[in-house]
Amino acid sequence: MTAQPPPQDPNQTVSTQVRALSQRVKDLLTVMRKQQDVLRTRGLKLPSEAMSNLKQLKDRTDKLQQDIGGMQIELTQLRALADTTALIASTLDVDEVLNQVMDTVVRLTGAERGYIVLKNKETGEMEFRVARGMAQEQLDQSEFIVSRTIVNRVTETAKPVLTDNASADPRFQEQKSIVGFALRSILAVPLTSRDDVIGVVYCDNRILAGVFREHEMNLLTAFADQAAVAIENARLFADARSQLNEATSIRDLMNDIFSSVASGILTINTDSTVTTLNTAAEQILGIPQAQILGHRLLDVIPGDTAELERAIEAVASTDTQKPLEMQPQLADLGQRDWKLTVSPLHDERDGHVEGIVIVLDDLTDIKAQQAQLEQVRNFVPMGNIENIKSEQLSNMKVEVREITSLFCDVRGFTSFSENLEPEDLMRVINRYLSLASDAINLYEGIVDKYMGDAVTGLFNTQLNPQEDHAVRCVRAAMSMVFDLKAQHEVMPEDQRLFYGTGIHTGPAVLGNIGGGGREEFSAMGEAMEISKVLQENAGPGEVVISVKTYEYVQDMFECEEIVPEKTKDYEIPLAYRVVRRKKGTMTGPLMLDPELMALFEDNDG
Numbered sequence: 001m002t003a004q005p006p007p008q009d010p011n012q013t014v015s016t017q018v019r020a021l022s023q024r025v026k027d028l029l030t031v032m033r034k035q036q037d038v039l040r041t042r043g044l045k046l047p048s049e050a051m052s053n054l055k056q057l058k059d060r061t062d063k064l065q066q067d068i069g070g071m072q073i074e075l076t077q078l079r080a081l082a083d084t085t086a087l088i089a090s091t092l093d094v095d096e097v098l099n100q101v102m103d104t105v106v107r108l109t110g111a112e113r114g115y116i117v118l119k120n121k122e123t124g125e126m127e128f129r130v131a132r133g134m135a136q137e138q139l140d141q142s143e144f145i146v147s148r149t150i151v152n153r154v155t156e157t158a159k160p161v162l163t164d165n166a167s168a169d170p171r172f173q174e175q176k177s178i179v180g181f182a183l184r185s186i187l188a189v190p191l192t193s194r195d196d197v198i199g200v201v202y203c204d205n206r207i208l209a210g211v212f213r214e215h216e217m218n219l220l221t222a223f224a225d226q227a228a229v230a231i232e233n234a235r236l237f238a239d240a241r242s243q244l245n246e247a248t249s250i251r252d253l254m255n256d257i258f259s260s261v262a263s264g265i266l267t268i269n270t271d272s273t274v275t276t277l278n279t280a281a282e283q284i285l286g287i288p289q290a291q292i293l294g295h296r297l298l299d300v301i302p303g304d305t306a307e308l309e310r311a312i313e314a315v316a317s318t319d320t321q322k323p324l325e326m327q328p329q330l331a332d333l334g335q336r337d338w339k340l341t342v343s344p345l346h347d348e349r350d351g352h353v354e355g356i357v358i359v360l361d362d363l364t365d366i367k368a369q370q371a372q373l374e375q376v377r378n379f380v381p382m383g384n385i386e387n388i389k390s391e392q393l394s395n396m397k398v399e400v401r402e403i404t405s406l407f408c409d410v411r412g413f414t415s416f417s418e419n420l421e422p423e424d425l426m427r428v429i430n431r432y433l434s435l436a437s438d439a440i441n442l443y444e445g446i447v448d449k450y451m452g453d454a455v456t457g458l459f460n461t462q463l464n465p466q467e468d469h470a471v472r473c474v475r476a477a478m479s480m481v482f483d484l485k486a487q488h489e490v491m492p493e494d495q496r497l498f499y500g501t502g503i504h505t506g507p508a509v510l511g512n513i514g515g516g517g518r519e520e521f522s523a524m525g526e527a528m529e530i531s532k533v534l535q536e537n538a539g540p541g542e543v544v545i546s547v548k549t550y551e552y553v554q555d556m557f558e559c560e561e562i563v564p565e566k567t568k569d570y571e572i573p574l575a576y577r578v579v580r581r582k583k584g585t586m587t588g589p590l591m592l593d594p595e596l597m598a599l600f601e602d603n604d605g
């Protein structure tokens with residue numbers, strides 16, 4: 001099968017035929033002239049009209065060929081204009097549109113250089129945006145002068161400016177940027193959108209005059225009208241995209257804030273249907289979000305919701321906030337303690353209540369910690385309570401540290417108790433244990449345990465860190481001795497008992513112990529064991545301390561050496577019995593009345 005030749009451009013065919021016709025006319029005219037010369041030698045001549053008509057035909061074919069050439073150039077420009085306009089309309093990127101516009105301007109006009117200035121929407125000033133050279137290379141503003149005169153003229157009049165020799169144009173004789181740089185041909189047209197000049201397209205030629213004619217001006221003006229629409233659309237799209245990005249950022253920020261709030265937040269409409277909720281609400285309710293959104297809140301929350309329903313109705317009708325508490329029983333979490341704050345949700349346009357916002361806080365753990373903290377008040381001195389956070393108790397880490405331990409036992413209580421009724425027995429022993437506890441608390445120690453007729457105190461634990469823990473502990477023991485003497489003055493003689501106290505400074509393991517839902521802070525180790533052994537070596541009214549404790553307190557207390565008789569499994573070759581406080585050493589945060597201090601320093605017990 002023979003391949004078909006490609007279809008020919010009709011315009012090219014006409015141009016070829018006219019060119020061929022013109023050539024044949026020229027050839028015929030040449031032949032006729034030669035024939036005329038031959039006939040003249042023979043005394044003959046051609047008709048005068050023949051040569052004249054032939055010359056006219058030649059002139060007409062030449063003119064036709066020239067017109068067709070111009071039309072072809074114009075047609076090529078129009079095609080390029082249509083193609084480029086469609087291409088410009090296909091993109092919404094401002095910079096890409098400007099670059100395409102500038103490339104088209106240089107191609108359509110044959111300009112040496114060109115640039116575009118656009119009006120700044122905020123300042124109204126014309127700003128340089130993009131420039132091109134003849135080879136469509138990117139130019140910088142510094143490579144040529146931006147003629148403010150021509151730009152301003154086009155902006156103010158909204159009409160194009162055309163000059164075929166700017167250096168000689170009387171309109172620009174006083175403009176240094178034009179005369180000084182010997183600019184020849186200049187063409188500038190406005191970029192107009194909705195009757196507003198949004199920019200100017202400028203092109204020039206520094207070498208040739210007459211490069212731009214009215215045809216180029218009209219062509220560029222038509223193109224600029226289309227280009228202005230494309231540029232404005234791209235700028236509007238860029239603004240819309242920027243606003244969308246800003247709105248998206250704000251939305252994401254609000255979502256992050258909404259999700260990060262520790263309290264549960266739910267919104268319901270007038271039908272009590274849940275419309276939004278955050279992650280905290282989902283966790284507190286213990287229900288997946290999909291089972292909450294779009295459902296009635298009163299159907300989602302388990303248990304009795306009558307009070308919540310009344311609160312919602314009251315808030316909707318009175319437009320006021322209402323707090324309430326609930327104790328629902330959740331399937332996986334057990335009974336919970338909730339605090340709810342029900343508030344109206346207003347329409348921002350007319351202020352009417354269009355829904356309800358519920359802030360939900362789960363106070364179960366907090367209340368449990370507070371209850372635990374209340375229990376701690378029984379054995380932690382009041383001065384330390386405010387420094388202890390409730391979560392510290394539930395998350396108390398096991399720690400090995402040096403402490404000073406006090407072990408105090410009521411001497412003779414076993415035989416004494418045999419002759420008392422139970423009620424009287426408890427009343428008496430509580431007086432002794434309370435006195436001991438008060439002395440420990442006075443010096444900011446912790447009452448660790450009550451064991452029958454004995455009590456233990458701890459100094460320098462995680463709950464009451466102290467640099468002078470050994471001194472505080474011995475002070476507490478001596479206060480017990482002194483206070484007991486004062487107590488004896490108002491007690492029946494047959495109820496007067498004495499303390500035997502042992503004190504040791506050493507390492508201990510401290511932390512929460514227990515299980516089955518019950519834990520308590522306690523200590524184990526050398527400090528506890530040795531203080532108990534030293535207590536067994538103390539007589540009624542005596543305070544016996546270890547060598548380690550003595551090293552800490554020897555400058556404040558007068559002590560005498562003793563050899564412990566009861567040591568169990570420990571090697572305790574030496575201990576000290578505290579005799580009295582040395583005079584002049586009553587310093588520190590806890591001061592006694594001067595008269596009491598004198599008695600205390602003179603006390604032999």
